[in-house]
Structures are given as structure tokens and as C-alpha cells.
Amino acid sequence: MTKNINDFLIFSNSKNFNYKTVNYSFESNSEADTELFAQTLAQILPLGTVITLDGDLGAGKTVFSRGFARGLNITEPISSPTFTIVQEYKLENYSKRSAWFFHLDLYRIDGYHAALAFGIEEFLNEPSAFTLIEWPVRIKELLKNNFLSIKITHINENSRLIILKFIDS
Amino acid sequence: MTYILGIESSCDETAAAIVKDGSIVISNKIATQIAQHAEFGGVVPELAAREHLKNIDIVVNSALKEANLSLTEISAISVTNGPGLMPALLVGINYAKGLAIAKNLPLIGVNHFFGHIYSAFLDNELHILQDAENFPMLALVVSGGHSSLLLIEKDGTAKVIGATIDDAAGEALDKAAKLLDLGYPGGPIIERLSAQGDKKKYQFPRPLTGAGGKAVSKENRYNFSFSGIKTALLYHAKDLKLANDGENLSETEKLDTVASYQEAVIDVLDKKLFLAVKDFKAKSVVLCGGVACNNILRQRISKSAIKHKVRAYLAEKKYCTDNAAMIAGLGFHYLHKKELSDWQLDAYSRLPQISKVPFI
Numbered sequence: 001m002t003k004n005i006n007d008f009l010i011f012s013n014s015k016n017f018n019y020k021t022v023n024y025s026f027e028s029n030s031e032a033d034t035e036l037f038a039q040t041l042a043q044i045l046p047l048g049t050v051i052t053l054d055g056d057l058g059a060g061k062t063v064f065s066r067g068f069a070r071g072l073n074i075t076e077p078i079s080s081p082t083f084t085i086v087q088e089y090k091l092e093n094y095s096k097r098s099a100w101f102f103h104l105d106l107y108r109i110d111g112y113h114a115a116l117a118f119g120i121e122e123f124l125n126e127p128s129a130f131t132l133i134e135w136p137v138r139i140k141e142l143l144k145n146n147f148l149s150i151k152i153t154h155i156n157e158n159s160r161l162i163i164l165k166f167i168d169s
Numbered sequence: 170m171t172y173i174l175g176i177e178s179s180c181d182e183t184a185a186a187i188v189k190d191g192s193i194v195i196s197n198k199i200a201t202q203i204a205q206h207a208e209f210g211g212v213v214p215e216l217a218a219r220e221h222l223k224n225i226d227i228v229v230n231s232a233l234k235e236a237n238l239s240l241t242e243i244s245a246i247s248v249t250n251g252p253g254l255m256p257a258l259l260v261g262i263n264y265a266k267g268l269a270i271a272k273n274l275p276l277i278g279v280n281h282f283f284g285h286i287y288s289a290f291l292d293n294e295l296h297i298l299q300d301a302e303n304f305p306m307l308a309l310v311v312s313g314g315h316s317s318l319l320l321i322e323k324d325g326t327a328k329v330i331g332a333t334i335d336d337a338a339g340e341a342l343d344k345a346a347k348l349l350d351l352g353y354p355g356g357p358i359i360e361r362l363s364a365q366g367d368k369k370k371y372q373f374p375r376p377l378t379g380a381g382g383k384a385v386s387k388e389n390r391y392n393f394s395f396s397g398i399k400t401a402l403l404y405h406a407k408d409l410k411l412a413n414d415g416e417n418l419s420e421t422e423k424l425d426t427v428a429s430y431q432e433a434v435i436d437v438l439d440k441k442l443f444l445a446v447k448d449f450k451a452k453s454v455v456l457c458g459g460v461a462c463n464n465i466l467r468q469r470i471s472k473s474a475i476k477h478k479v480r481a482y483l484a485e486k487k488y489c490t491d492n493a494a495m496i497a498g499l500g501f502h503y504l505h506k507k508e509l510s511d512w513q514l515d516a517y518s519r520l521p522q523i524s525k526v527p528f529i
Contacts, residue, residue, distance in 0.1 A: 057344065057348060057399065057400075057403055058399065058400035058403040058404070062335045062336070062396040066335070077332060077333065077334035077335075077392065078334070078335070079332065079333050079334065079335060079336075079337070080333070080335055080336040080337065080340055080396070082313075082314075082336070082340050083180065083312075083313045083314030083337065083339075083340060084180070084253070084254060084314050084518075085254060086254070086518075087518075088518055088519070117218060117219040118218065118256060119218070119255075119256050157404060
């Protein structure tokens with residue numbers, strides 16, 4: 001039987017869940033499901049995690065990003081980084097040192113050379129931040145391992161297949 | 170006579186301009202990259218710092234040359250220091266600092282957003298800005314990266330009362346053009362095609378306006394949301410294709426779709442701006458930013474302004490997209506008020522919720 005958001009919530013709460021080895025897929029049946037998934041994920045991942053987000057137009061990347069931010073207790077609007085490339089959010093009272101949520105969209109970046117010129121490495125190797133990257137394919141040469149990949153694909157108008165997998169070499 | 174050199178590098182454009190006495194644009198140079206973008210369907214080939222670094226000296230010299238001025242005749246250097254892309258902003262700031270130190274000129278850091286608002290007053294009589302009858306003033310800043318509503322009070326206090334909670338208006342237009350395979354940049358293409366289509370043919374949602382019968386929360390009263398409308402377009406195109414037995418949209422369907430979609434985006438901008446006008450008893454509105462180039466939007470805002478009996482200041486089209494004339498023009502007011510920056514001038518990425526404009 002196809003797993004749904006409730007199965008994911010139970011799984012994420014269980015001892016079996018280890019983000020470093022996770023390879024899980026389920027069906028989201030609404031925007032609310034996708035948002036809750038992202039919110040939950042944000043609460044169980046450690047600071048320093050790089051998350052890549054793939055999905056077609058309308059798949060729910062905006063909803064995922066908003067949910068992830070809400071999971072980190074960011075209350076301000078999560079505006080699209082398509083034009084600005086990156087939106088930075090400071091996390092209040094997250095840890096003793098300062099912590100950040102970096103939301104990147106590499107859509108407008110043409111390959112990893114441009115990304116390096118842009119300064120992408122600062123975002124990939126930041127231990128005190130969650131870094132969420134949309135259009136990670138633009139820098140596939142730089143993203144070899146040690147990141148959590150989220151893929152969202154259309155099933156029909158409301159439902160999406162969500163696959164999360166930790167990529168480790 | 171006060172000549173100010175303005176420098177802008179907050180996102181894609183490297184620009185320099187000379188403006189006389191805060192209003193008269195003597196030269197306005199933009200190292201435009203649009204031609205390069207087109208090949209990549211909206212992807213910037215060499216974005217940010219490296220490109221700006223390559224262009225900045227060239228545009229500054231070209232602005233000076235066209236103005237027929239040397240740096241010794243310049244009164245101050247005004248530079249965008251936020252909000253924007255940090256690496257890009259730093260190129261402009263560091264260049265401006267170097268020039269200011271070398272030529273012993275005052276340095277002024279300018280807010281890019283306020284620059285856009287000020288663009289509506291370039292080539293205009295500056296006493297407009299001293300006219301108390303214009304305040305409170307509401308500014309709608311719409312571009313590829315922003316859709317924001319700012320309330321400016323008589324004392325110069327500027328407050329962001331609304332912003333997009335997901336995509337910007339320009340982004341909604343660009344992505345629609347991409348989705349329908351129309352080319353880049355999407356805004357102008359959609360505007361051109363819309364003229365041949367029926368804007369009433371299809372109904373697209375008007376998010377956060379209450380139009381769909383869905384109540385708008387208090388916090389979203391002046392906020393925008395354009396992400397859902399783009400998804401609605403995706404399914405609309407899919408449905409049409411299905412109805413066509415898998416055939417792509419006919420030319421008429423495409424034109425009607427584009428016209429109806431543009432109408433929805435403009436409708437939302439118009440509704441939100443004038444809802445705020447009513448709520449805050451604004452006396453004037455300002456329309457600026459790249460999307461303000463759209464003629465249908467300009468006409469709509471002008472018409473609504475007449476209906477609501479408020480004055481409308483529309484930035485001239487040539488000053489709507491990112492430019493340095495607006496930065497140089499605004500810099501004049503800081504110089505006038507002796508609010509200068511020091512060598513510690515730093516870049517910032519986000520727009521503060523409340524700040525002060527210098528031009529009142």
C-alpha cells in the first residue's frame with residue numbers, strides 16, 4: 001500500500017529514522033501534507049544540513065520551502081529566491097551561536113562555474129545553517145555527497161510523490 | 170549646481186549615472202545583459218560579482234564621458250548598499266569607496282527600494298516632494314524580484330505594509346511565458362501578445378484579494394501571492410491540451426490565456442494598492458519597478474487613481490528597471506541633509522520594515 005503523510009510522521013518519530021541513511025517515499029495528498037512534511041523535517045534535521053529540492057513547476061517547492069521555514073520558527077514571509085538567488089533568514093533562539101536558514105534557487109545560475117563565482121561554497125559548507133537548494137542540478141558537479149535530496153513529482157492535480165534520500169558518496 | 174555620480178549593482182545590472190540637482194538626468198548607463206539572457210531562457214550566464222567587476226569601470230567612465238564631466242566636477246558618489254545580492258552589492262560599494270577616497274568625495278549609501286520610488290520623480294520638479302498634499306503616499310514597487318507596498322508619511326517615515334509571501338509579480342509573468350514557451354523576458358512578450366487576446370475569456374485566481382470567496386487574513390491584507398496563479402496556469406494549459414486531444418494550444422487559446430493571465434496579475438496589484446489607499450487615506454500613489462513598464466498596468470493604476478481622487482506618479486519607463494539615475498537622484502537629498510556614509514559603509518540583503526526616506 002502507498003505510504004502517506006501519517007506513515008512518514010510515524011517513521012520520522014521512530015528509532016528507525018536516521019537522516020544520514022534515509023531512503024523513503026510517500027504520497028502527499030494536499031498542499032497541507034507537503035507543508036507538514038517539510039515542517040516536521042526541519043525539526044528533526046541538525047544544523048548544517050544541506051537539502052536539495054527538485055520538482056516541476058507547480059509541484060510544491062514553494063509550499064515545501066514555507067513549511068521548512070515554519071519548522072524553524074521563521075514567521076516572516078518566505079519570498080521566492082528565483083531572482084535574488086538567495087534569501088537569508090536568521091534563526092532566533094535556535095542555538096547559542098547564531099544560526100541561519102539559507103534558501104537558494106539556482107534557476108538563473110548557468111552551471112557550477114557561475115555558482116562558484118557567485119560564492120556558492122559559503123552556503124554549502126556552513127555548519128551553522130540549514131541550506132535549502134532549489135534547482136540543484138545547476139551545481140551537480142559540486143554536490144557529490146553528504147546532502148539530503150528531496151524530490152517532488154506530480155501524480156495528479158492534488159497528489160505528489162515525495163522521495164527523500166540521503167546522498168552519501 | 171550639484172552633480173552626483175550614482176552606482177548600482179544590487180542584482181543583474183551594473184549601472185552608473187550622473188544626475189544634476191537631484192532631478193535632471195545627465196547620463197544613465199546600464200551594462201545590460203538582457204541579450205545574453207535570451208539565449209539561456211532566463212538563466213544568467215555569469216551572474217553577480219565577476220560580471221559586475223568586469224563592467225563597473227566601463228559604465229562609470231561611459232556615464233562621465235556622456236555627461237562631459239570629470240570626477241573633479243562631481244559633488245558626491247551615491248551607491249546602492251542594499252537590499253540585494255551581497256556579492257553583487259559589494260562590488261559597487263567597494264568601487265565607490267575607492268573612488269571617493271581617491272578623489273576625496275563624500276560617499277552616500279542608498280536603499281535600492283527607495284531608489285525605485287524616487288525614479289518616479291526623476292526629470293520632475295522637486296517641489297512635488299515637499300507638497301504635504303501628497304502624503305501619506307503609497308508606493309507599489311513591482312519587479313522580477315519584488316512586489317511590495319510602502320507607506321510613506323509626511324515626516325519621511327517609510328513602512329513596508331505589504332510584500333509578496335512567495336513569488337513576485339514579474340516572476341509570475343516570466344514563469345508564465347516560460348511555461349507557454351513564449352520566450353524571455355516574459356513581461357514584455359506577455360504584454361505584446363495580450364493585446365491580441367480576450368482578457369475575459371478565462372478566469373485565473375486573484376490570490377489574497379478575497380475574490381474567490383476565500384477570506385483574507387489580517388496579516389495578508391496588503392500582501393501578495395503569485396505562486397498559486399502560476400500553478401493554475403499550468404493546469405489550465407494541461408486541461409486545454411487534453412480538450413484538444415493532446416494537441417498544443419491553438420494560437421487563439423494561447424493569446425486568450427496570456428491576456429486573461431496578465432489581467433489577473435494586474436487586477437491583484439490594482440486591488441491591493443487601492444485597498445491600502447482607502448485604508449490609510451493616502452493622497453498619492455507611486456508605481457515603479459520593472460513591471461511598471463507594462464502599459465496596461467500603468468493605465469489601470471492611472472484610472473483607479475482618478476476614481477479614488479489621489480495623485481498618481483508613474484516612473485517613466487526608462488527609469489523602471491534597475492538603473493543608477495534613481496540612486497544618484499536620491500543621493501542628492503542625503504547630501505543636502507548632510508547624511509553621509511563613512512568608510513565603514515556595508516551592504517545589507519534585506520529591506521528593513523521601517524526606515525526613513527530623505528526626500529521630504
